Amino acid sequence: xxxxxxxxTNYVKIWGILLFxxxxxxxxxxxxIPVLTLITAFGIAIVKALMVAAYFMHLNIEKRYVWYMLIxxxxxxxxxxxxxxxxxxxxxxxxxxxxxxxxSCVEQRL
Amino acid sequence: MSLAKPIATTREVTGIPTGRLAVWWVIASxxxxxxxxxxxxxxxxxxxxxxxxxxxxxxxxxGATNTFVLLTSSLFIxxxxxxxxxxxxxxxxxxxxxxxxxxxxxxxxxxxxxTTEISHGYTIFKSVFWSFYYTATGLHALHVIGGxxxxxxxxxxxxxxxxxxxxxxxxxxWHFVDIVWIFxxxxxYIAK
Numbered sequence: 001x002x003x004x005x006x007x008x009t010n011y012v013k014i015w016g017i018l019l020f021x022x023x024x025x026x027x028x029x030x031x032x033i034p035v036l037t038l039i040t041a042f043g044i045a046i047v048k049a050l051m052v053a054a055y056f057m058h059l060n061i062e063k064r065y066v067w068y069m070l071i072x073x074x075x076x077x078x079x080x081x082x083x084x085x086x087x088x089x090x091x092x093x094x095x096x097x098x099x100x101x102x103x104s105c106v107e108q109r110l
Numbered sequence: 111m112s113l114a115k116p117i118a119t120t121r122e123v124t125g126i127p128t129g130r131l132a133v134w135w136v137i138a139s140x141x142x143x144x145x146x147x148x149x150x151x152x153x154x155x156x157x158x159x160x161x162x163x164x165x166x167x168x169x170x171x172x173g174a175t176n177t178f179v180l181l182t183s184s185l186f187i188x189x190x191x192x193x194x195x196x197x198x199x200x201x202x203x204x205x206x207x208x209x210x211x212x213x214x215x216x217x218x219x220x221x222x223x224x225t226t227e228i229s230h231g232y233t234i235f236k237s238v239f240w241s242f243y244y245t246a247t248g249l250h251a252l253h254v255i256g257g258x259x260x261x262x263x264x265x266x267x268x269x270x271x272x273x274x275x276x277x278x279x280x281x282x283x284w285h286f287v288d289i290v291w292i293f294x295x296x297x298x299y300i301a302k
Contacts, residue, residue: 011185011188011189011192012185014185015181015182015184015185018181019178019181022174022177022178022181025295025296025300026170026174026300029300029301029302037300037301041296041300041301042296042301045292045293045295045296048181048292049289049292049293052181052184052285052288052289052292053285053289056184056185056187056188056281056285056288057281057282057285057286062126063124063125063126065124065125065126066126066131066134069134069135069138070134070137070138070141072138073138073139073141073142073145074141074145076142076145077141077142077145077146077149080145080146080149081149081152081153084149084150084153085153088153088154088157089153089156089157
C-alpha cells in the first residue's frame with residue numbers, strides 16, 4: 001500500500017471517533033435497557049471493528065481478492081453456527097432430556 | 111546456503127505483495143480460530159441465561175481500559191506504518207516501541223484482572239463461562255505477546271532502514287488482534 005493511496009487518512013481523527021464509540025458502548029448498557037445494550041455494546045463493536053479494518057488496515061482500498069479471503073472465513077463461521085445451533089439450542093427429540101427443567105444439569109451448564 | 115530472498119517473496123500474481131497476502135491468509139485463518147470460539151460462546155450463552163450472573167464478576171473498568179489501550183496501540187502502529195512509507199525510520203522505530211509499550215500495559219492490566227479473579231475463586235475450572243473467559247482472553251493475550259516479540263525483531267531492521275514493508279505487515283496483524291478484543295469486550299465485560 002503506497003503512501004499516496006492512503007495519505008489523506010487522518011488517523012488521529014479515526015482514533016478519536018473510536019474512543020467516543022468506546023465511551024458510548026460502556027455508558028449505553030448502564031441504562032439497563034436490553035435493546036439499547038444490544039445496539040450500544042454489540043452494534044458499536046461491529047462499527048468499531050469495521051472502522052479499524054477500513055482505515056487502519058486499509059481494507060477500504062485493498063484489492064477485492066482480500067475481501068473474498070476474509071469473507072470465506074466468515075462463511076465458515078456461519079456454517080459452524082448453523083450446524084451447531086440445532087444441537088446446542090434444542091432439547092427436544094429422540095434421546096433428549098430437558099435437564100434444565102428437571103434441574104439435573106444446571107450446575108454443569110453454568 | 112544462499113542468503114538470497116526466496117523467489118516467492120519477490121513476485122506477485124494477485125497484485126498484492128506476497129508478504130502482505132500471506133498476512134491476510136493468516137488473518138483469514140485466525141478469523142476461524144477466534145470466530146469459532148466466539149460462536150460456541152454465543153450459542154452456549156444464548157442457551158444459558160445464568161451466564162450473565164457469572165459475567166457480572168468481570169471488571170468492566172479493566173476491560174474498557176484495555177480497549178482504550180489496544181485502540182491507542184493500533185493508532186501508534188498505523189503511524190509507524192505511515193512513517194515507514196515516508197522512509198522516516200526514526201519515527202517508525204519510535205512508534206513501533208510505543209505500540210510494544212501499549213501491549214505491555216495491556217498485559218499488566220490483564221494480569222491484574224486474572225490475579226483478582228483467581229484470588230476470588232473464579233478459576234478456569236469454576237464453570238463453563240470461566241473456561242471460555244480464560245481460553246478466549248488467554249489465547250488473545252498469547253497473540254499480543256507474539257505481536258510484541260515480532261515488532262521488537264522488526265524494529266531492529268527498521269532502525270537500520272531495512273525491510274520497512276514489514277511495518278505494514280505486523281500492523282495488519284496487530285489491528286486484527288485489536289479487532290478480536292473489540293468483540294471480546296462486549297461479550298465478556300458488557301453483557302451481564
